[in-house]
Amino acid sequence: AQSVTQLDSQVPVFEEAPVELRCNYSSSVSVYLFWYVQYPNQGLQLLLKYLSGSTLVKGINGFEAEFNKSQTSFHLRKPSVHISDTAEYFCAVTPRGRAAGNKLTFGGGTRVLVKP
């Protein structure tokens, strides 16, 4: 079984300031890691994913995340946020392997509020 913990439920940040959203996971098997963004009353949109290779992953809208296997973390960062980044962000994992099924386990979400 997998579990995902997002350490901050809300993160207020000023426009053009950097932001980091923390994510830790626990799993008895190897996993793939994802970050999704959800704008108000919308579905989820994939920001980025870590499958293998370089531990620094770049995604859409200027976001990046770093996988740290020893700390079982996958923190999301953006060097300079915009008002339009106001949304809820979900970290998620899914087991590796075709037989495991692409079933996402989500963290509780971090609500980012960008202030002018």
Next chain:
Amino acid sequence: DAMVIQNPRYQVTQFGKPVTLSCSQTLNHNVMYWYQQKSSQAPKLLFHYYDKDFNNEADTPDNFQSRRPNTSFCFLDIRSPGLGDAAMYLCATSRDSAGRTEAFFGQGTRLTVV
């Protein structure tokens, strides 16, 4: 262009009255999923179809059923909605069930039970 389409976006139903939510996809993906997302919570997988094979999560209540008549459409049926079933219901698709395959989400249907 929308690839995973959920209808309606907002649904109000009466306590105990059966309700059906629909999802269609233009991606020709093999797998379709239904997630339940209650207010300020993470999405939780209810079940998924791999082609016509139905896979129920162990803790999904019997009140929730699903149908997939063809590749493009998948329905979520709630037989007797309770107040606790009020939530956003998200449909998603993926090309296959490998963990590395991206899941594409619809915009969701927000269900209110009165």
